[in-house]
Structures are given as structure tokens and as C-alpha cells.
Amino acid sequence: MAVVTTRESGFAGGTPVFLARDKEELQALSHSLEKILNAAAHQLNEDSFLLVYRQ
Amino acid sequence: MSMPWLLSHPDLAEVSLGTFAGVATRYLMLRSDYRQYPSYPHGRIIHLALGLIAGALGAVAVPALFDKNYTAITFLGMAAQQFRDVRNMERNTLTALDAQELVPRGAAYIEGIAVVFEGRNYLSIFAAFLTSLIVTLAGWAPGILVGALCLATAIRFRKGKKLEDVAKVEAAPVRIDGPNLLVGDVYMMNVGLNENRDIIGKQAIGFILTPKNDDARVTLANLGQRQAILHDVSTRLGVYRDDGEPMLLPMAKLGLASGKLGVLFLPREHDPEKALASVSSVPLLESAIRKPVEANRRAEEKAVRGG
Numbered sequence: 001m002a003v004v005t006t007r008e009s010g011f012a013g014g015t016p017v018f019l020a021r022d023k024e025e026l027q028a029l030s031h032s033l034e035k036i037l038n039a040a041a042h043q044l045n046e047d048s049f050l051l052v053y054r055q
Numbered sequence: 056m057s058m059p060w061l062l063s064h065p066d067l068a069e070v071s072l073g074t075f076a077g078v079a080t081r082y083l084m085l086r087s088d089y090r091q092y093p094s095y096p097h098g099r100i101i102h103l104a105l106g107l108i109a110g111a112l113g114a115v116a117v118p119a120l121f122d123k124n125y126t127a128i129t130f131l132g133m134a135a136q137q138f139r140d141v142r143n144m145e146r147n148t149l150t151a152l153d154a155q156e157l158v159p160r161g162a163a164y165i166e167g168i169a170v171v172f173e174g175r176n177y178l179s180i181f182a183a184f185l186t187s188l189i190v191t192l193a194g195w196a197p198g199i200l201v202g203a204l205c206l207a208t209a210i211r212f213r214k215g216k217k218l219e220d221v222a223k224v225e226a227a228p229v230r231i232d233g234p235n236l237l238v239g240d241v242y243m244m245n246v247g248l249n250e251n252r253d254i255i256g257k258q259a260i261g262f263i264l265t266p267k268n269d270d271a272r273v274t275l276a277n278l279g280q281r282q283a284i285l286h287d288v289s290t291r292l293g294v295y296r297d298d299g300e301p302m303l304l305p306m307a308k309l310g311l312a313s314g315k316l317g318v319l320f321l322p323r324e325h326d327p328e329k330a331l332a333s334v335s336s337v338p339l340l341e342s343a344i345r346k347p348v349e350a351n352r353r354a355e356e357k358a359v360r361g362g
Contacts, residue, residue: 027250035299038299038300040247042246043245049248050247054301
């Protein structure tokens with residue numbers, strides 16, 4: 001559904017990418033998006049979260 | 056209406072004793088337990104009324120047959136159709152309700168419950184028929200004895216097999232290793248948010264189910280059986296989640312190499328002992344029981360005999 005990351009490059013394609021300034025904002029953004037989208041936030045690597053729709 | 060009066064009308068004694076045995080069997084098998092079904096007074100009335108019809112049909116069949124009235128058998132056929140509708144009714148009701156459950160029962164569990172409802176009506180027909188037959192052949196006292204025997208058999212076989220009969224159930228530590236969540240050595244899922252990791256670390260209880268044989272391995276792998284485990288435990292201990300929180304969903308995953316089933320759930324009531332008891336006593340679903348070992352052995356024996 002969406003990607004949240006602190007890296008400026010590395011993601012391409014049709015998924016919306018949300019840029020975060022630091023780790024704290026990464027958590028906060030992912031948290032908000034998880035609640036808004038009723039999605040599950042998974043950690044892809046140290047700098048990126050992936051929001052996935054489940055059920 | 057006194058006993059001698061009843062005895063001077065033997066047909067009436069057969070039918071009434073038979074019907075009573077049928078209804079009593081149905082009543083004994085109609086339990087509302089922790090699964091909370093059928094818990095509603097009207098649900099029970101429906102099933103008791105159907106039990107009465109089943110009992111009466113079974114009891115009336117005997118005097119009708121002795122009267123050489125063989126068309127009575129067609130009524131039993133009609134009854135079978137009626138009770139198949141009971142199965143449909145239960146399936147539809149439960150499927151409709153399942154959409155509103157935080158942890159759904161799943162189609163396999165619903166089918167299992169519906170089949171039981173149909174089967175129990177046939178059992179009450181059988182109890183009524185048998186009691187009525189014995190009253191006709193041997194008098195009311197042996198009839199009552201056989202009726203009581205039918206009730207005892209119904210109580211004895213009311214309960215099916217449980218999960219603990221086919222698998223070893225053990226509590227297992229829930230580990231969070233970076234984003235990875237593991238129960239024992241079974242990988243469950245990737246948890247992103249620190250908040251969710253904290254909740255899972257605090258609330259989660261994990262179990263490892265080790266199959267006792269190769270047949271049990273197939274049963275545990277069945278998705279319907281797994282959903283039944285999650286539903287039953289969630290009903291007994293509550294769930295720490297809400298709609299739209301997919302990260303806090305209880306889940307069961309298979310350790311592919313070992314065939315062990317890892318179960319993770321977040322109960323409202325954090326009581327590991329109760330949780331262990333409730334996992335152990337989850338009913339085995341008829342649709343999940345497979346016997347590949349027996350089938351393969353038979354095929355082998357056949358091949359040996361044929362060759």
C-alpha cells in the first residue's frame with residue numbers, strides 16, 4: 001500500500017513513498033499510516049517500512 | 056392418566072416412551088457451553104421442538120410397521136430432508152454471524168457444527184425407534200431400560216476427540232528478534248512498529264503443537280483446524296485487539312521442516328495455564344482428520360497381494 005523510508009532513493013514504481021527525516025519520524029509516520037489505512041506495518045530494513053493490507 | 060391406563064393402551068405407551076427417549080436424548084446433547092452456541096433461549100426452543108418431532112417420528116414408526124403400514128417409512132425419508140434443512144439453517148446463521156467476529160470460526164468449524172446438529176437429530180430418531188421397539192416387543196420396563204441406555208450412550212459419545220489426542224501441546228516463549236517474531240523456533244511474522252513489538256512482548260502467549268504421528272501432521276496443517284484453535288482460545292480468554300489492527304491478529308503458522316504448529320495469540324486474560332487447557336481441549340474437526348498412513352498401508356498391502 002505504501003512505503004515509509006528515510007532513504008531518498010531505492011524505491012520506484014506505483015507505490016506512494018513517504019520520506020521521513022529520522023528514525024523517530026519513521027516510526028511516527030508508519031504508526032499514523034497503519035492506523036489510517038487499517039494496515040500492517042512491516043520492517044523491510046533499518047530505514048524502511050512497508051505497509052501491507054491484511055484481511 | 057395413571058400407569059394402568061397407559062398400560063391398557065400399549066400403542067400409546069410405545070409412542071410416548073419412545074418420544075420421551077428421543078426428546079431426552081436431544082436435550083442432553085443440546086449444550087450451550089463456552090462456544091456460546093446455541094445460547095439464546097429461542098435457539099434452544101427451535102432445537103428442542105425439532106427433537107420432539109424427531110422423537111415422535113422414530114416412536115410412531117414402530118407401531119406403524121407392526122400394523123403393516125409400510126408407507127410410514129416414507130415419513131422417515133421426509134424427516135431426513137427436514138433435518139438436512141436444519142444443517143443448512145445452522146450453516147447460514149453461523150456464516151452470517153462469522154463476519155462480525157473479531158476472530159472468526161472459519162468455514163470448516165461451521166460445517167462441523169452444522170453436521171453435528173443434523174446428526175444429533177438422527178440419533179434422537181434412533182433412540183426413540185429403539186425404545187419404542189423394545190416397549191412393543193418386551194414391555195415398558197425393558198423399554199425404559201433401553202431408553203436410559205440410549206441416553207447413557209449419547210452422553211458417552213457426545214464429546215469428540217480433542218487436540219491433545221493427536222498433538223503434544225506445550226507453552227513456548229515468544230521471541231522478538233529485530234522485526235522478526237518467533238514462537239519457539241517457528242517464524243510467525245515481521246513486526247514493524249516498536250509500539251506493536253511492546254504490546255506483543257507484554258501480552259502474547261505462544262504454544263508449540265507437536266504432532267504425535269504422521270496423520271496428526273496433516274490435521275494440524277489444515278487451515279480450518281488452525282482457525283478453530285484460534286477462535287476457541289479467543290472465545291475463552293478474550294482478545295487484545297480491535298477491528299482494523301491486523302498486527303494483533305492471533306495466528307498459527309507451520310514450521311515447515313518440523314511439521315510443528317506455532318500458535319500465537321494475545322489474550323485479554325493473561326493466564327498461561329487456562330490458555331494451555333483451552334488449546335488442549337479444542338475439538339478436532341471431522342473435516343480436518345485425514346488418515347494418509349492407513350490409506351498408504353492399504354495400498355501397499357494391495358500391491359503386495361496383487362504382485
